[in-house]
Amino acid sequence: MTEANITSAKIAARNVDVFYGQKKAINDVSIDIDNGIVTAFIGPSGCGKSTFLRTLNRMNDTIAGARVDGQILLDGEDIYAPSMDSVALRARVGMVFQKPNPFPKSIYENIAYGPRIHGLASAKSDMDRIVENALTKAGLWEEVKDRLNDAGTALSGGQQQRLCIARAIAVSPEVILMDEPCSALDPIATARIEELIDELKESFAIVIVTHSMQQAARVSQRTAFFHLGSMVEYGETDQIFTNPRETRTKDYITGRYG
Amino acid sequence: MSKSDWNSPEAVRRLAKRHAAEKRFKFIGLAAIVLSLGFLALLLVIMLKNGLGGLDWDFLSGSDSTDASTAGVWGAAKGSLLTMLVTLLLSFPMGVLAAIYLEEFAPKKKWIEWVEVSINNLAAVPSIIFGLLGLAVFINTFQMPRSSPLVGGLTLALMTMPVIVISGRNAIKAVPPSIREAAYGIGASKVQTTFHHVLPLALPGILTGTIIGMARALGETAPLLMIGMRAFVVTPPDSLTAPSSVLPMQIFLWSDEIDKAFVQNTSAAIIVLLVFLLAMNGIAIYLRNKFEVRW
Numbered sequence: 001m002t003e004a005n006i007t008s009a010k011i012a013a014r015n016v017d018v019f020y021g022q023k024k025a026i027n028d029v030s031i032d033i034d035n036g037i038v039t040a041f042i043g044p045s046g047c048g049k050s051t052f053l054r055t056l057n058r059m060n061d062t063i064a065g066a067r068v069d070g071q072i073l074l075d076g077e078d079i080y081a082p083s084m085d086s087v088a089l090r091a092r093v094g095m096v097f098q099k100p101n102p103f104p105k106s107i108y109e110n111i112a113y114g115p116r117i118h119g120l121a122s123a124k125s126d127m128d129r130i131v132e133n134a135l136t137k138a139g140l141w142e143e144v145k146d147r148l149n150d151a152g153t154a155l156s157g158g159q160q161q162r163l164c165i166a167r168a169i170a171v172s173p174e175v176i177l178m179d180e181p182c183s184a185l186d187p188i189a190t191a192r193i194e195e196l197i198d199e200l201k202e203s204f205a206i207v208i209v210t211h212s213m214q215q216a217a218r219v220s221q222r223t224a225f226f227h228l229g230s231m232v233e234y235g236e237t238d239q240i241f242t243n244p245r246e247t248r249t250k251d252y253i254t255g256r257y258g
Numbered sequence: 259m260s261k262s263d264w265n266s267p268e269a270v271r272r273l274a275k276r277h278a279a280e281k282r283f284k285f286i287g288l289a290a291i292v293l294s295l296g297f298l299a300l301l302l303v304i305m306l307k308n309g310l311g312g313l314d315w316d317f318l319s320g321s322d323s324t325d326a327s328t329a330g331v332w333g334a335a336k337g338s339l340l341t342m343l344v345t346l347l348l349s350f351p352m353g354v355l356a357a358i359y360l361e362e363f364a365p366k367k368k369w370i371e372w373v374e375v376s377i378n379n380l381a382a383v384p385s386i387i388f389g390l391l392g393l394a395v396f397i398n399t400f401q402m403p404r405s406s407p408l409v410g411g412l413t414l415a416l417m418t419m420p421v422i423v424i425s426g427r428n429a430i431k432a433v434p435p436s437i438r439e440a441a442y443g444i445g446a447s448k449v450q451t452t453f454h455h456v457l458p459l460a461l462p463g464i465l466t467g468t469i470i471g472m473a474r475a476l477g478e479t480a481p482l483l484m485i486g487m488r489a490f491v492v493t494p495p496d497s498l499t500a501p502s503s504v505l506p507m508q509i510f511l512w513s514d515e516i517d518k519a520f521v522q523n524t525s526a527a528i529i530v531l532l533v534f535l536l537a538m539n540g541i542a543i544y545l546r547n548k549f550e551v552r553w
Contacts (some may be wrong), residue, residue: 028385062442064366091445101436113454114444162493170442 009073010035010175010205011056017072018051018060025051027229028070033175038197038206040220040237042213044252047226051207053177056207057093058086074175091118094168098180100160102167104189107144110152110163110228111135114171130170137203139196158189169204176200178208182215196221213253214242217241225249291494297368309525310347317526321492322508326519329512333494333525337502338476338534340495344411344477345418350468352415353422356455357464360423362432362452375409381420388417397485404486405501413485414475421474425467431509462546469542473535479506505531 005134009032018026018221026048041049048064072079079089091114102110111131112121121127131148135141135170140162144155152163161181168176178197181187182190197206197219210216216223217237225248233240233249244250263269302400318406320330333539356377364370391411396402433456441451486509495502505527509528 033357057443059442062438087447089445090442095439095443097436097443098441099436101434103437103438103440115442116448116451117444117446117454167440167444204449219290 002105002121004070009033010069010075012071012073012076013052013056014055014073016068016072018048018055018205019065019067020063021065025229026055029231031224031231031234033185033205034144036201036206037220037221038208040223041207041209041226042211042216042223042252043232045211046227049224049226050179052206052226052231053179056175056177058096059090059095062080063085068191074100080207086233091171092173093175093177094171094173096161096168096176096178096181098165100164102155102160102163104151104153104156106147106149107152107155107163110167111170111201114167116228118171120171134166134170135163138162138165138167139192139199146230156172156189159186160194161185161189161193162196165193165200173204175205175207178206180209180211183211190215213241225252276367289520299320301474302532303454303524305528307525308522309527309529312522312526317523318530321494322490322511323492323504326515326517326523329523331505331508331523333491334505334508334527335502335530336494337410337491338504340498341410341504342472342476343415344408344498345414346468346472348412349418349422349471353419353468353471354426354464356419356423357426357430357504358452361427362456363465369470370423377420378477381424383417384480385417385478386480386484387456388413389481391483395419403501405489405491405503406499407495407502408498409485410482410487410502410504411498413477413481417478417481418468418471418475420463421471426460426464427471429463429467430456432463433459458549462549465545465549466542469538469545473538476534476538477506477531478512479504482507492524505534528543 011033013029013031013033016029017024021030021081022169028053038183038226041053043049054060055068055072056079060068068080070075072094074089078084090139090191091104103113108131112127113136115121115127115130121130132145135144140159142244143159144150144163146186155163161176161184174244182193185193194215197208200206201221208216208219220236220237223237225232225240225244233244233246235245236245244253261474281414295507317330317503318330320333321333323329358375360370360374364373392409394413395411397404402412437455437459441455446454487503488511489501489503490511491501491503507529509524509527510529
């Protein structure tokens with residue numbers, strides 16, 4: 001056992017490199033992500049923050065030519081070990097995407113699909129409870145409870161994104177990864193999602209990638225700054241934004257580049 | 259540039275030229291449509307004039323005969339139905355599975371590229387070659403009965419499958435990647451993602467391609483010549499292995515007759531074939547609208 005395995009972190013990444021073909025997209029990133037808080041990844045476009053996020057639930061597996069070196073531990077278990085099933089992993093580490101992507105099915109079906117394929121509900125009443133519970137946690141229940149059979153795609157953009165969050169919650173994950181979840185939304189919908197993220201951190205470890213430094217400052221307790229595929233600095237959000245240790249971090253948050 | 263420039267003779271001339279170009283294009287486009295539809299209408303009128311008189315119950319329920327007045331189309335129509343059944347049962351599942359594999363599962367390797375090129379080429383092979391293949395493989399090697407809907411259907415399935423693969427791949431490719439990510443993101447496996455989410459969304463496109471391929475197979479004559487489906491058959495086929503003809507072949511055979519009385523039969527059979535084709539296209543449109551998912 002290496003020392004990396006002795007950690008209380010929910011997710012522990014150790015010396016992670018990511019390659020797309022010959023190109024190295026992520027260079028030697030090590031980070032501990034804890035339960036009960038929101039961790040934000042910030043950095044300029046193309047810095048690798050989304051790429052790194054997608055290694056945390058092996059979403060990069062679906063991309064031909066992508067390769068991950070190093071170790072990523074979820075509760076001390078190597079998620080890239082041959083014994084780890086990527087399907088089971090993604091049920092434990094859920095994901096919300098940049099553009100709301102509900103299935104072109106009913107609102108109910110959008111939520112029920114995950115629990116059904118994982119066998120989480122044995123009866124219709126169980127499923128109804130899961131759906132209501134997930135929609136309630138995502139703050140969408142009051143708005144949609146009378147039209148659960150309407151198409152999920154007929155909702156507004158902000159509602160669709162909350163539906164996607166509810167869909168992720170419904171399979172009871174331990175971690176929720178969010179890849180710029182508000183970049184396609186207007187400010188009011190964004191504010192609602194941010195409130196939601198703040199509530200959800202009680203139940204899930206949340207990792208959010210964001211372009212907006214204000215958003216990172218508002219919703220997160222810890223922030224990691226990425227630049228050119230490396231993690232430059234990682235610390236308490238307050239410290240990163242008020243008293244960054246690295247010049248590059250300081251230049252970025254003061255708008256020198258980005 | 260000041261505002262009044264738009265009224266200068268130079269500007270007016272330029273604008274007039276643009277409007278003229280637009281008018282010219284509209285006229286040429288309309289002419290192209292009228293010309294092609296005109297020929298179709300002409301064909302229909304001639305066929306209806308020549309054939310409508312021969313379309314009665316005896317004609318629809320009878321089979322081929324040396325006597326034009328007792329000859330009917332049912333034998334050939336039943337042959338066509340049986341042949342199409344074999345073609346559909348074979349080419350649809352094979353074509354769809356091949357399309358799914360190539361699009362979603364196949365590794366991006368050299369040999370897959372070869373497979374892709376081969377399938378595209380297969381769709382362009384002249385149909386008579388498929389007839390020769392059917393003759394050599396199904397009849398000579400596997401000793402299947404010649405002139406039968408079974409062999410005809412197998413041969414046409416070979417021809418139809420590449421069409422289904424190509425249209426199927428395009429339909430699958432058109433499903434947005436975000437849907438796949440959504441499914442992967444909640445822990446769906448690749449097979450679940452494909453069959454629960456991608457395939458249903460691609461189905462309208464796949465069905466349209468399938469029916470276009472089937473309609474082409476229904477009108478096909480050349481490959482069936484090679485496997486002996488031009489025999490003179492006086493009883494409708496009662497099994498997949500019984501000797502049989504098909505509609506376009508019946509039309510070909512009758513149009514070859516010296517007896518003038520067969521002219522009416524030929525036209526009437528063409529009407530029956532056209533009704534078949536229209537029905538298939540109608541089904542295609544119905545299915546597409548039924549399964550189409552609105553975003």
